[in-house]
Amino acid sequence: MKPKKYLFILLLLSTLFLVYNFFIYTDSSAYGNVHLSEKAIRGENLWLKNNCNSCHQIYGLGGYLGPDLTNAYSFRKNDNYLKAMFNSGIKTMPKFDFNESEKEELLQFLKEIDQTGHYPSTNAKIKPNGWVEIQYKNDVHEN
Numbered sequence: 001m002k003p004k005k006y007l008f009i010l011l012l013l014s015t016l017f018l019v020y021n022f023f024i025y026t027d028s029s030a031y032g033n034v035h036l037s038e039k040a041i042r043g044e045n046l047w048l049k050n051n052c053n054s055c056h057q058i059y060g061l062g063g064y065l066g067p068d069l070t071n072a073y074s075f076r077k078n079d080n081y082l083k084a085m086f087n088s089g090i091k092t093m094p095k096f097d098f099n100e101s102e103k104e105e106l107l108q109f110l111k112e113i114d115q116t117g118h119y120p121s122t123n124a125k126i127k128p129n130g131w132v133e134i135q136y137k138n139d140v141h142e143n
């Protein structure tokens, strides 16, 4: 093949790659249109800062020392229980020292994550193009 043809193929593949990436990164539906409230985002920041994810999972992603907390909120149905757990230092979970408003923020984070769906999902469908489509429990978080 002539060098010019190689160049053409290279440019074509690079362009396709960029176009494909553009669609993937701008497709908001891929994230389930989840919009956390400001309070929940403060909770998420506490979650990240304190490395809760090193032991807990959200949608199965995270460490495995503690339980998956995607649906901890609806599973426990008890705000005070969850808030007490944050500072309890039970088993291998370290004893944190969150104040009341921080506990409220973490709780709000777990509450809103819980509303985005179920894990493990019984409603996940794998589409022919490989995307996994999840049927959301309610449409509070959908645009």
Ligand code: HEC
Binding pocket: 046, 047, 050, 051, 052, 053, 054, 055, 056, 065, 066, 067, 069, 072, 075, 076, 082, 085, 086, 090, 091, 092, 093, 094, 096, 106
């Ligand atoms: C070193 C590991 C570790 C870290 C870090 C950790 N946890 Fe835990 N967590 C655990 C373990 C283990 C349990 C289960 C305790 C039990 O079985 O009673 C647990 C239990 C919980 C529970 C109770 C779940 C339920 O349904 O009973 C909540 C809520 C929780 N953790 C929240 C958090 C939050 C929020 C953070 C970060 C601020 C955090 N954890 C950080 C290990 C950890």
